[in-house]
Amino acid sequence: MNQDQYRILSRRFDRRDGHKLEAYEADGGYRALKRAVGELGAPAVREEVKASGLRGRGGAGFPAGVKWGFVPQGAETVYFMVNADESEPGTFKDRYLLDYDPHAVIEGSAISSFAVGAKLCVIYIRGEFGWLVDRVQKAVDEAYAAGYLGQGAFGGAYELEMIVHKGAGAYICGEETGLINSVTGQKGQPNIKPPFPAVSGFLGQPTIVNNVETVAAVPWILEHGAAAYRKFGTEKSPGTKLFSVSGPVRRPGVHEIPLGLPFREFFTDWLGGMADGEELKAVIMGGSSVPVLTAAEAMETALDYESLAAAGTMLGSGGMIVIPARCDMVELIQVLMHFYWDESCGQCTPCREGTGWLHRIVKRLRRGEGAPEDLALLERVCDGMAGLTICPLADAAVMPMRSFLQRFRPEFEALAAGRRTIEPDSRWAREIRS
Amino acid sequence: MSVPVEDGTGFGLGEQDAARFAGILARYPTRRSALMPTLWLIQDRDGHISDAAVAWTAAQLELSEAKVREVVSFYAMYRDRPQARHVLQVCHNISCHILGAQPLLARLEGKLGVRRGEATPDGEFALEGVECLGACGMGPCLQLGKHLYEHLTPEKADALVDGLRRGDPPRPDTDRDLEA
Ligand SMILES: Cc1cc2nc3c(=O)[nH]c(=O)nc-3n(C[C@H](O)[C@H](O)[C@H](O)COP(=O)(O)O)c2cc1C
Ligand code: SF4
Ligand code: FES
Numbered sequence: 001m002n003q004d005q006y007r008i009l010s011r012r013f014d015r016r017d018g019h020k021l022e023a024y025e026a027d028g029g030y031r032a033l034k035r036a037v038g039e040l041g042a043p044a045v046r047e048e049v050k051a052s053g054l055r056g057r058g059g060a061g062f063p064a065g066v067k068w069g070f071v072p073q074g075a076e077t078v079y080f081m082v083n084a085d086e087s088e089p090g091t092f093k094d095r096y097l098l099d100y101d102p103h104a105v106i107e108g109s110a111i112s113s114f115a116v117g118a119k120l121c122v123i124y125i126r127g128e129f130g131w132l133v134d135r136v137q138k139a140v141d142e143a144y145a146a147g148y149l150g151q152g153a154f155g156g157a158y159e160l161e162m163i164v165h166k167g168a169g170a171y172i173c174g175e176e177t178g179l180i181n182s183v184t185g186q187k188g189q190p191n192i193k194p195p196f197p198a199v200s201g202f203l204g205q206p207t208i209v210n211n212v213e214t215v216a217a218v219p220w221i222l223e224h225g226a227a228a229y230r231k232f233g234t235e236k237s238p239g240t241k242l243f244s245v246s247g248p249v250r251r252p253g254v255h256e257i258p259l260g261l262p263f264r265e266f267f268t269d270w271l272g273g274m275a276d277g278e279e280l281k282a283v284i285m286g287g288s289s290v291p292v293l294t295a296a297e298a299m300e301t302a303l304d305y306e307s308l309a310a311a312g313t314m315l316g317s318g319g320m321i322v323i324p325a326r327c328d329m330v331e332l333i334q335v336l337m338h339f340y341w342d343e344s345c346g347q348c349t350p351c352r353e354g355t356g357w358l359h360r361i362v363k364r365l366r367r368g369e370g371a372p373e374d375l376a377l378l379e380r381v382c383d384g385m386a387g388l389t390i391c392p393l394a395d396a397a398v399m400p401m402r403s404f405l406q407r408f409r410p411e412f413e414a415l416a417a418g419r420r421t422i423e424p425d426s427r428w429a430r431e432i433r434s
Numbered sequence: 435m436s437v438p439v440e441d442g443t444g445f446g447l448g449e450q451d452a453a454r455f456a457g458i459l460a461r462y463p464t465r466r467s468a469l470m471p472t473l474w475l476i477q478d479r480d481g482h483i484s485d486a487a488v489a490w491t492a493a494q495l496e497l498s499e500a501k502v503r504e505v506v507s508f509y510a511m512y513r514d515r516p517q518a519r520h521v522l523q524v525c526h527n528i529s530c531h532i533l534g535a536q537p538l539l540a541r542l543e544g545k546l547g548v549r550r551g552e553a554t555p556d557g558e559f560a561l562e563g564v565e566c567l568g569a570c571g572m573g574p575c576l577q578l579g580k581h582l583y584e585h586l587t588p589e590k591a592d593a594l595v596d597g598l599r600r601g602d603p604p605r606p607d608t609d610r611d612l613e614a
Contacts, residue, residue, distance in 0.1 A: 016610075016611075087565075087566060087568070088566070089528050089565070089566040089570065090528065090566070091566075091568070091570070092570050092571060092572075120463065127509070127511045128567050128577060129568060130580030130581065131580050131581055131582075166470065167509070168470060168474070168511040168512050169509050169510030169511035170508065170509050171565065183467055183470075184466060185464075185468065185470060185495070185497075185505065186466075186504075188508065188509075203463065244570065245571055246529035246532075246573065247529060247532055248532070252572075253571045253572075254571070288528055288566075321570070335526070335528050336528055339527055339528075339565050339566070342565060
């Protein structure tokens with residue numbers, strides 16, 4: 001199969017000059033923005049994106065065009081924010097877009113801002129991507145100089161200011177209201193919804209937050225039309241999607257696939273199977289916050305929103321983590337529970353205390369100090385967290401916890417009874433100290 | 435917009451940074467929303483955000499010092515005290531863990547003679563375990579300043595420390611040569 005035919009977002013990933021304005025323009029770049037402003041007008045842009053069925057790539061999969069439609073008619077000040085916080089473990093696809101194709105992100109952000117009537121666009125990049133902040137800022141400067149942004153752009157027809165905002169190391173700033181609060185100059189703690197940001201967000205004004213990959217698809221959709229986009233993917237999951245793949249496979253990295261592709265085919269043809277004689281044990285399909293699948297379950301599913309939901313998991317961010325047979329699942333969940341405990345913003349008791357409990361119980365099990373009742377206790381703590389908090393971070397901890405317990409229960413049971421099922425392989429032997 | 439270089443809080447920006455600060459204020463819609471970039475400006479220059487810097491920032495942005503401090507302490511990357519010269523931040527999240535982050539950390543602990551979370555007595559190196567750095571497919575990895583070192587092995591980590599000691603570190607993987 002020719003995998004290149006699916007490259008909408010990753011067209012410039014293997015070019016050394018793809019980040020430059022002249023290379024981007026030579027590929028037809030910024031034509032879609034010119035057409036949006038000069039010919040189509042905002043309502044037509046919104047309609048086209050809605051018709052394409054493009055779903056948000058930040059995790060929840062909400063249709064972008066529909067979300068844009070929530071901005072109240074006639075709103076005077078609207079803000080557009082691009083979520084480049086990308087801190088979900090296993091996820092590094094937006095990084096590729098910002099690195100290899102910053103102008104596609106900038107053009108997509110400008111068109112999206114135009115579509116919702118925003119005059120200020122903020123690209124929020126996680127602080128750990130320090131080199132990328134500089135690279136994207138450079139590209140934004142180029143776009144200003146070329147007259148695509150700023151005062152007087154398009155003969156004054158559409159003047160957009162664009163800020164590259166650098167985060168400072170907080171996973172919770174990826175949650176959209178946390179992100180907005182962070183740009184306001186506050187701690188990045190989420191707010192209760194409603195009101196939804198599309199109605200009342202940054203400085204109390206309507207604010208749309210979209211993921212990097214979502215906006216990067218917009219110029220292509222305008223250039224080729226919604227129908228062309230829908231030729232890829234499935235009815236309910238149209239288009240292509242970037243998957244970032246980590247773990248011991250032959251070809252880890254970022255791969256663009258048509259949605260609906262069977263996992264088995266992706267695993268074999270795109271990833272080349274396992275590397276170094278490793279054996280597949282489990283797969284986390286969409287970033288560390290989604291339920292894990294066993295190898296057998298993974299092999300039977302396809303990579304789109306509906307198939308993955310039917311398989312008991314989610315597409316999420318497309319951060320695929322491939323877990324080899326040598327891994328102790330209790331050890332891996334300890335690593336994840338440490339993460340959620342560390343990153344809880346602390347506002348909600350079920351999340352602040354619950355993540356800490358989950359981490360401590362798993363850690364105790366791994367030290368050999370657990371008891372058989374601990375498994376029921378883990379489940380009870382999960383029950384006390386799920387759906388009971390301001391933002392979904394608590395659920396993001398509960399989903400992996402519950403699924404690890406359910407699908408790899410014997411490993412937990414053995415530890416609780418004081419046995420190890422998986423002897424640490426000497427190559428990887430370690431004591432986690434976290 | 436004119437910005438006082440020194441405003442009585444005992445903290446001042448040089449001409450160049452004052453111009454940058456004015457640029458930030460001009461771009462952001464409210465003074466308060468300029469807080470994070472202002473803190474970055476200060477930390478990039480001083481390596482950390484001192485008490486005097488907090489007082490200065492609060493005065494400039496018309497915020498209470500408590501609000502500024504709250505932000506400094508909420509975010510993992512702002513530092514309120516001086517740091518070691520080289521802070522090695524090794525990712526210990528899931529993908530890097532699968533690919534060997536723990537043996538890597540253990541090697542660096544041995545090499546530097548410190549445990550994670552500590553700094554060497556000469557203030558040259560600090561070693562930290564951090565959460566996902568967005569290089570999961572290229573793990574295990576380590577952040578040093580603005581850049582990442584990827585596909586690390588214990589041997590490569592040794593060579594990095596030696597290189598830093600000599601003042602001649604290997605090039606980070608994110609520092610691509612961008613001239614076509
Ligand atoms: C804890 C948490 C972390 C999140 N992190 C990110 C992130 O890093 N990047 C992202 O685009 N969305 C993230 N989201 C989802 C955002 O809240 C939001 O749904 C998304 O940015 C909307 O963009 P989209 O509609 O284009 O997907 C996160 C959500 C939660 C609850
Ligand atoms: S669920 Fe957790 S992260 Fe989200 S607001 Fe509550 S405490 Fe903060
Ligand atoms: S898990 Fe280490 S960079 Fe993501």
